[in-house]
Amino acid sequence: MITLSDVHKSFGPNRVLCGINLSIAKGESLVIIGGSGTGKSVLLKCILGLVRPDKGIITLDGQDVTRADRDAFLARFGMLFQGGALFDSLRVWENVAFSLLRGRAALPADQAREIAIEKLRRVGLKPATADMFPAELSGGMQKRVGLARAIAAEPEVIFFDEPTTGLDPIMAGVINALIREIVVEMGATAMTITHDMTSVRAIADKVAMLHDGLIRWSGPVGDLDSTPDPYVQQFIHGRAQGPIESVR
């Protein structure tokens, strides 16, 4: 269970988050939607402690995340970054197995490699990619390696920042199904950022829309189409006209 209460974050004069209140139950899949630059990535980074909120409290299972033991806390999380964020000095399999090869419960290299290849297969990549370097892969393939790395240690909570951006529709479908499967089978809690309405419907239990630094709307995915909220309606139908200014 993750809760955010009254979370604020500004970068200089740029007020990005202005009082976010949100909660995600264990084993739930929350999808965050909202225009580009509204602070969705910043929101995830605040929870992970990569960005320090100016104000507000974030808790995991009732405990303030800033007080928790960092290593134990982070070990429960997996994150797919928007740009992949693969380590370009390491081979693909070493990226995927990064956390398996290190730390107290470090696995031997050949065993970690096997797990990495299995995770790569799950995101639709052939074993031959394991020995390549990230720079040799296309953007969509890098994204999938990032996804494999995020799920490699089988974390309890997984954050996906635009998992299907840059993928073809078929691969996007595969990834959507994979995320759903991770939530259902592994019982993981997932928080996904996406602009892709197909993804939203495939992945989400619950949807939250971020606009102007606030959670504009949140509710079960089933209520998404019937909500009268004009912001949500404009967003899900991709209309240029509406309360959300299209020139920003």
Add this chain to the structure above:
Amino acid sequence: MIGTLQNGLAAIGRPALDGLAAIGRITLFAFSVVSHLLRPPFYPREFLTALVQIGWFSLPMVGLTALFTGGALALQIYSGGSRFNAEAVVPSIVAIGMARELGPVLGGLMVAARVASSIAAEIGTMKVTEQIDALVTLSTNPLKYLAVPRVLAATLAVPVLVAIGDSIGIMGGWLVGITRLDFNSAVYIANTVDFLEFWDVASGLVKGAVFGFIVALMGCYFGMNSGRGAQGVGAATKSAVVAASIMILAANYLLTEAFFTS
């Protein structure tokens, strides 16, 4: 008129204040790097990679720098010495000059240009592409994983580079001495060996270690604090080289003061 003057002064004063604040942050950064040196986890593979990158691949550059410097030094000392009929001091002054000053300082500056820039650019790129954030989420301390191995490698490798540079520089002086200045090879070598003291060489090596530490520290610091985008990485790289060079020269003065005035 006054306005322009004020603006001009402000343009100098603001960076000066920022510079002082940066020195404070760099000092704190240095302390945390040192404090992590002895605490596990250790990353031997990153350390070895850094050692090869910083030590081995800098050899040709340091060698060439020393060779030309030693040669030029011999010519200068010969022409300067001839004013006092003291041409015979060439071998010993070349050796002392290389070992105490030029070997470590020029070696350090060349390494600053090559290594501080590449470390800053690499770590800066990792920062702007969120790789540093990714390290954190994978329960790895970026300071330990990126900075500690590089700083340790540079601190150990640069003295060795300096020792090699000293030898090649002295050889450059000898080469010029016997080919251009009519020195007898055996006499030149005997003079070099007889007058060079242990501390002449050792002080240069200590300087080398300090300069190596400074170079890697600056590369890591500016890389990890890189601004956003390609421009941020470019600025970080430039700052790392400038800061490392100035700090090397300042540290050189302070160390010389400490070692050779009594």
